[in-house]
Amino acid sequence: MSQELVTTAGPPRATRRKKLAIASTLTSMRKNWLSYVFIAPFLITFLLFIVIPTIAAIILSLTYFNAIEPPKFVGWLNYQNLLTQDMVFWKYAIPNTFKFAIIVGPLGYMAAFMLAWFITQLPARIRVFYTLALYSPSMTAGVAMSVVWLIFFSGDRLGYLNSFLLELGIISEPVLWTQDPKYLMTVMILVTLWSSMGVGFLALLAGLQNVDTQLYEAGRIDGIRNRLQEIWYITIPAMKPQMLFGAVMAVVGTLKAGSISTQLSGSNPSPQYSGHLLINHIDDYGFIRYEMGYASTISVLLLVMTYIVSRICWKLFGSKEE
Numbered sequence: 001m002s003q004e005l006v007t008t009a010g011p012p013r014a015t016r017r018k019k020l021a022i023a024s025t026l027t028s029m030r031k032n033w034l035s036y037v038f039i040a041p042f043l044i045t046f047l048l049f050i051v052i053p054t055i056a057a058i059i060l061s062l063t064y065f066n067a068i069e070p071p072k073f074v075g076w077l078n079y080q081n082l083l084t085q086d087m088v089f090w091k092y093a094i095p096n097t098f099k100f101a102i103i104v105g106p107l108g109y110m111a112a113f114m115l116a117w118f119i120t121q122l123p124a125r126i127r128v129f130y131t132l133a134l135y136s137p138s139m140t141a142g143v144a145m146s147v148v149w150l151i152f153f154s155g156d157r158l159g160y161l162n163s164f165l166l167e168l169g170i171i172s173e174p175v176l177w178t179q180d181p182k183y184l185m186t187v188m189i190l191v192t193l194w195s196s197m198g199v200g201f202l203a204l205l206a207g208l209q210n211v212d213t214q215l216y217e218a219g220r221i222d223g224i225r226n227r228l229q230e231i232w233y234i235t236i237p238a239m240k241p242q243m244l245f246g247a248v249m250a251v252v253g254t255l256k257a258g259s260i261s262t263q264l265s266g267s268n269p270s271p272q273y274s275g276h277l278l279i280n281h282i283d284d285y286g287f288i289r290y291e292m293g294y295a296s297t298i299s300v301l302l303l304v305m306t307y308i309v310s311r312i313c314w315k316l317f318g319s320k321e322e
Contacts, residue, residue: 054303060296067290078297089298092273093281096185100277101254103189108196109250113243115197116205117231131205138198149191153177153264178264181274188260188275198253200246207242211235244317251309255302258283278302 029036061078063071082089119130152160155176162174177183215234216224224230236243258279261270268283269276278298286295 057296057299057303060293061300063293065291065293065296067292071293074293078294081294082297082301088269088273088276089281092276093278096273096276097255097278099185100189100192100257101251104192104196104257105250105254108193108254109200109247111193112197112201112246112250113204116201116208117235119205120208131202134197135201137195138201150178150264153187155179178266179271181272184261184265184270184275187264191264192254192257192260196250196253198249200249200253203242203245203249204239207239208235211238240317244313247313247317248310251313252306255306255309 060071062073062075064074064078065071115134119127119134122130154160154162155174155178157163157166157174159174159177161177162171165171166174175183177187211234215238216230219230219234224233256279258277261275261277261280262268262283265271265275268280268288270280279302282295282298282302285291285298
C-alpha cells in the first residue's frame with residue numbers, strides 16, 4: 001500500500017520540481033535582464049552565422065541539391081561517394097591540405113610567438129610601430145596579392161623574381177611560378193606565411209606583455225639562467241590561454257585557406273590540382289558544379305577535422321580548470 005502511495009505521489013513531485021526550476025530560471029532572467037540585453041547581439045550573430053548554417057550544412061549533406069530544384073533526401077550517399085569514389089579528394093585535396101596545414105600552421109604559429117617575444121624586448125615607445133608593421137600584412141593581404149605578389153611571381157621577364165634570377169644567370173628563361181605545378185604549393189606557403197601575423201599574433205603579444213615580472217625574478221632565484229629557460233618554464237605556462245587561442249586560430253586559418261591558390265593561379269581547380277585544398281574542393285562542387293549537397297558533405301568533413309585538431313590544441317595548451 002505504501003509503495004503504491006509513493007508511486008502515485010512521485011510524478012506530481014517531479015513535475016512540481018520542474019515547474020519550480022523553470023520559475024526560478026525565469027525570475028533570475030527577469031532580475032538580470034540587462035545582462036541578456038548586452039549579450040543578445042553576440043548570441044543573435046552566433047545563431048545566424050554559426051549555429052544555423054552548421055545545422056543547414058549537416059542537413060543538406062544528406063540531400064541532392066543543385067540550387068534550382070528542391071533538395072532530395074539521399075541519406076548517406078554523398079558520404080559514400082566522397083569516401084569511396086572521389087579520387088580528386090583523396091589524391092589531391094586531402095594530401096595538399098595536410099601538407100599546407102602542417103607547414104604553414106606550426107611555422108606561422110612559432111613565427112608569431114617569436115616575433116611577439118622579440119617585440120616585448122623592445123622599448124615600450126617603439127613597440128606599437130613594430131606591431132603595426134607585422135600585423136598590417138594580414139589586413140592588406142588582398143591588396144598585396146594583386147599589387148605585390150602577382151607581380152613578384154609573374155611568369156614573364158618583367159616579374160621581379162624572374163628578372164632578378166635572369167640577371168644573376170641562375171635561370172635562362174622565365175619560370176611560370178604560379179602556373180607550374182612544381183612551384184605553386186611553395187609559392188602558396190610563402191605568401192601565406194608572410195600574411196600569417198593575424199589575431200593570433202596579437203593575442204600572443206598581449207599574453208607576453210601581461211606575464212607577471214615577479215615570476216622571472218623568482219625563477220632566477222630558483223636557478224633559471226637564460227632567456228630560453230625563462231620562455232620554457234615561465235612564459236609559456238603563464239600564458240596558456242593565449243597560446244591556446246593562437247593555436248586554434250592557426251589551425252582554423254590553415255584549414256580554411258583556399259582562395260590563395262585561386263588568386264595566384266587564376267583558376268579553380270589549380271593547374272593539375274597542385275594547389276587544390278579542401279576549400280577549393282568545396283568551391284568547385286558548390287559554386288562551379290552547383291552540387292550543393294555534395295559540397296555540404298565536404299564542409300561537414302572539414303568541420304570535423306577542424307574540431308579534432310582544435311581538441312588536440314586544447315590538450316596541449318588547455319588547463320584542467322578550463
